[in-house]
Amino acid sequence: MKNTGLALKPLSATTGVEISGVDLRAPLSDADAADIRAALNAWGVVFFRDQALEPEHQLAFARAFGTVEVRSHPTSMGQVDGHPELAVIRREPTDGRNTGGFWHTDQCFLPDPPLGSVLYAKQLPTRGGDTMFAHMGAACAALSDGLRDMLRGLRAVHVRLNYHGIDGRAQWGVTADELAHYAEKYAGIEATHPVIGRHPESGQEILYLNPIYTDRFEGWTRAESQPLIQHLCARATRPENICRFRWEDGSLAMWDNRAVLHYALDDYPGETRVMQRCVVLGPWLHPPGSA
Numbered sequence: 001m002k003n004t005g006l007a008l009k010p011l012s013a014t015t016g017v018e019i020s021g022v023d024l025r026a027p028l029s030d031a032d033a034a035d036i037r038a039a040l041n042a043w044g045v046v047f048f049r050d051q052a053l054e055p056e057h058q059l060a061f062a063r064a065f066g067t068v069e070v071r072s073h074p075t076s077m078g079q080v081d082g083h084p085e086l087a088v089i090r091r092e093p094t095d096g097r098n099t100g101g102f103w104h105t106d107q108c109f110l111p112d113p114p115l116g117s118v119l120y121a122k123q124l125p126t127r128g129g130d131t132m133f134a135h136m137g138a139a140c141a142a143l144s145d146g147l148r149d150m151l152r153g154l155r156a157v158h159v160r161l162n163y164h165g166i167d168g169r170a171q172w173g174v175t176a177d178e179l180a181h182y183a184e185k186y187a188g189i190e191a192t193h194p195v196i197g198r199h200p201e202s203g204q205e206i207l208y209l210n211p212i213y214t215d216r217f218e219g220w221t222r223a224e225s226q227p228l229i230q231h232l233c234a235r236a237t238r239p240e241n242i243c244r245f246r247w248e249d250g251s252l253a254m255w256d257n258r259a260v261l262h263y264a265l266d267d268y269p270g271e272t273r274v275m276q277r278c279v280v281l282g283p284w285l286h287p288p289g290s291a
Contacts, residue, residue, distance in 0.1 A: 006035050010043065014138035015260065016243035017043040024051045024061050024252065033064045036254075040065075040116070041202040044135045045255035045262075047245055053120055053252065055083045059278060062118045065254070066282040069114060080276060089119075089275040091266070097173040098266035102163075103134065103237055104210045106257050106279060109160040111191045115282030118254045121247045122276050125268035132237075132244045132263045133255060139236035140196060140207040148205075151195045152288040155218040156209050156229070160189035163212055167222075192218055197285025199259060206259050206285055207236060236261065258285050 009018040017039050022032055039046050051057075062068050068085045080086035089099055107113045119131075140148065164174050164182040174182075195217070197206050211233040216225035245253060255262060257279070 100264035114279035123274035125271035128268035
């Protein structure tokens with residue numbers, strides 16, 4: 001099958017678009033890559049269905065948008081044999097916690113988070129297992145002028161360990177021994193980023209925080225910071241600001257890690273879900289007010 005003209009079907013008013021008319025086993029033409037990038041900039045996440053991909057195809061698609069990262073930081077994910085760029089996100093019936101089962105952006109706790117993530121479905125449950133996405137550009141635009149002006153002057157600290165425990169208190173489903181292990185494994189992995197940044201391609205202002213990894217505002221205490229952080233995250237993830245993607249065999253998604261939060265639902269008890277992910281490196285958000 002040769003690549004033909006692309007067709008776009010938005011999934012909500014602000015977030016997510018399905019793209020058809022392309023076979024991702026074939027190299028992307030320059031025109032198709034440009035159209036997909038434009039859709040990603042506009043909608044935050046793009047989806048493809050009915051793709052029969054090998055690891056080489058997924059990586060070739062990702063490389064059309066930037067350098068694919070080879071893992072460089074501690075993680076609990078496995079990887080695809082022979083392809084260190086591809087992580088395996090596996091959820092078994094006996095697992096206590098669901099990886100990605102909370103609103104977040106990937107690797108926000110690193111100084112240079114990736115531009116985007118490319119996720120391909122390998123094994124799906126018979127029901128459930130959807131992923132939700134929320135556009136943080138739309139969330140930022142909906143804020144009052146006064147609140148947005150105040151947030152432009154703030155930076156926030158994102159902490160890797162927070163998923164497992166905060167201030168020595170374990171999160172749900174984490175034992176004391178596990179928390180001690182993760183506290184050692186992820187010690188010192190945190191980064192500070194502007195709360196509002198400007199997208200380097202669309203120029204849109206983006207609200208950059210999430211309810212778990214975002215620990216506090218720089219210069220504020222956690223206790224002072226959390227009411228506002230949680231308020232902003234609750235507003236950003238209102239139903240009217242999200243899309244929910246139903247995975248099928250052969251589905252692939254790419255999201256702009258700078259512009260959207262995502263949440264993997266855990267609603268398939270007793271079943272297995274296996275996904276294959278790589279991340280794309282690229283320019284990060286510009287400071288607010290920059291061109």
